Amino acid sequence: MKTFERDDLLFFRFEALPDNGGVGHAVFSRRGGVSRAPFDSLNMSLSVPDERDRVYANRRRVYGLYGRDTNSVVHAHLVHGADVARVTQADNGAWVEHVDGLITDQPGCVLSMNFADCAPIFLYDPVRHAIGLGHAGWKGTVVDLPGAMVRAMAAQFGSRPADLVAAIGPCIGPCCYEVGEAVIDGVRAAFAAPDELLRQNGRPRPHFDLPEANRRNLYNAGVVHIEHSEFCTACRTDLFFSHRAEKGRTGRFGTVFALL
Numbered sequence: 592m593k594t595f596e597r598d599d600l601l602f603f604r605f606e607a608l609p610d611n612g613g614v615g616h617a618v619f620s621r622r623g624g625v626s627r628a629p630f631d632s633l634n635m636s637l638s639v640p641d642e643r644d645r646v647y648a649n650r651r652r653v654y655g656l657y658g659r660d661t662n663s664v665v666h667a668h669l670v671h672g673a674d675v676a677r678v679t680q681a682d683n684g685a686w687v688e689h690v691d692g693l694i695t696d697q698p699g700c701v702l703s704m705n706f707a708d709c710a711p712i713f714l715y716d717p718v719r720h721a722i723g724l725g726h727a728g729w730k731g732t733v734v735d736l737p738g739a740m741v742r743a744m745a746a747q748f749g750s751r752p753a754d755l756v757a758a759i760g761p762c763i764g765p766c767c768y769e770v771g772e773a774v775i776d777g778v779r780a781a782f783a784a785p786d787e788l789l790r791q792n793g794r795p796r797p798h799f800d801l802p803e804a805n806r807r808n809l810y811n812a813g814v815v816h817i818e819h820s821e822f823c824t825a826c827r828t829d830l831f832f833s834h835r836a837e838k839g840r841t842g843r844f845g846t847v848f849a850l851l
């Protein structure tokens with residue numbers, strides 16, 4: 592990813608995804624907002640006990656980069672599932688219920704989601720001019736939310752998986768993601784070579800490779816162009832919020848994917 596600074600904001604863009612007159616995207620760090628500890632400072636979410644006015648001020652800064660505010664981007668109530676919603680401009684300002692993937696082919700539609708360890712999934716179809724934004728923690732990963740997004744774009748827009756450009760954003764890495772029985776059982780049931788994703792490396796408990804599992808989900812769905820941010824959110828709490836590393840007392844960083 593490439594690093595950008597504007598005013599106090601620090602954010603990132605993938606090499607593989609465009610940010611031009613037709614499509615825009617960004618992964619925001621936790622820097623450049625007005626929230627106080629432990630939400631310092633660019634917390635985008637009211638699902639944590641931050642002050643409402645500060646969250647709205649943060650959203651104005653982030654969405655303002657795309658000429659929007661919280662009432663003119665599409666949000667999702669994330670539930671760690673594999674449901675995907677097709678949205679349009681009419682959904683700008685709405686909170687789409689019970690989905691972890693949003694897709695659109697309508698210019699003027701701006702997708703947003705917030706994260707703290709789960710993997711952001713970006714999908715771009717340069718042929719059909721369509722985009723998708725998804726949220727995959729371990730539950731979304733073992734139920735293949737990324738594959739569901741690929742199939743939804745194929746069904747709704749005629750996207751060919753081989754045309755899609757995918758990017759996996761900052762998420763907790765195998766360096767930090769020690770997991771218990773529920774995750775281990777889920778990964779063993781979902782993946783062909785689970786031991787490659789449950790890394791032991793001499794440690795007492797396995798550590799789940801969340802980004803690699805989602806790369807495999809995308810690859811198994813036919814996507815070949817896949818970029819990964821390489822940032823571990825738990826290693827880099829200077830840049831990102833991490834639910835695991837900060838023991839739940841933290842905020843959520845924002846992502847935006849816009850079809851212009």
Ligand SMILES: [Zn+2]
Nearest residue numbers: 766767823826
């Ligand atoms: Zn780490």
